[in-house]
Amino acid sequence: MDQITAGLTPAAVWTGSGIEMWDIEIPALESGDLLVRVDLATVCGSDLHTVSGRRHGACPSVLGHEAVGHVVAVGDATSPAAVGDRIVWSVTVPCGRCSRCVRGFTAKCSSVRKVGHESAESPWVLSGSYARHIVLPRGTAVARVPDTMPDAVAAPAACATATVTAALDAAGALDGRRVLIVGAGMLGVTAAAAACERGASVTVVDRDPERQRQSRAFGAGEDDGARTDVTIDFSGSSAAVQSALGRLDVGGRLVLAGSVAPGPPITVDPEAVVRNWLTITGIHNYEPRHLHQAVAFLRNTDAKYPWESLVEAPVPLAELASVLRPTPSGILRSSVAP
Structure with a gap:
């Protein structure tokens, strides 16, 4: 590691009661590691859940997993990027060897580690994006980002856009299908645009009328309460999921992506599932291919949708600390420039 990257780097550390600024020593890189200077980090809802107490996380820790930056040092030639590359990186770091990884579920690796979710007192101290530098260990998927893509567009690819891509994969072929998106946050509006690009007729519902109106700029039409072929839920609301399930037409598919915290159970009528050939499935995190597909999707639609306006x-x-709170209507992501 060169003299420029050696030494201390500032990090905003979640202590359980607030944010403290720490100067953390940059460790020596191991084989396959990357040291990245974080250019912009966006604030994902899961970080808001952590600081509000809705979600348990390691503490103290450097939060943040949705970011873009430049590689400033590499462990060795086996590292997945080169010095100077502008990249986004995956949330999960799998082992690549367990039965889940072998079956293609690396996002649910038996010993998975996660960017922005590890203890600041562990060997992987610089694990989050709310710091000037982050260490990406061997096994972290990375995707190169075009220089023409603004930071505010690129950063959400690392979580929101890649998760949407995984959800649409679970939804199956969408050309000519009626798709209902539940929840018009960052994932919902991204999913609306992505489903439109795949040939679907898309509607979005959200309890916030302003967010529902905003989704119109991303291809969504007015919801008329009619039957749907595919529903993708990003709200995590059991009541919304129950309602969405009741709107599926014959052969319909319900994809759950927002139910990441305990909530009331829903009622599923097995006879209705059988007679109507319904499918209910879920996704959590995403696979490396989804990260690359997310970057390509944002690159191909940068002139069509107002991505930058969402941040x-x-x-x-x-x-x-001032942006670790829900954003106002119209702004779906706060951001930090380390």
């Missing part, structure tokens, strides 16, 4: 102007790293 609030960044605050400095030292002001991270």
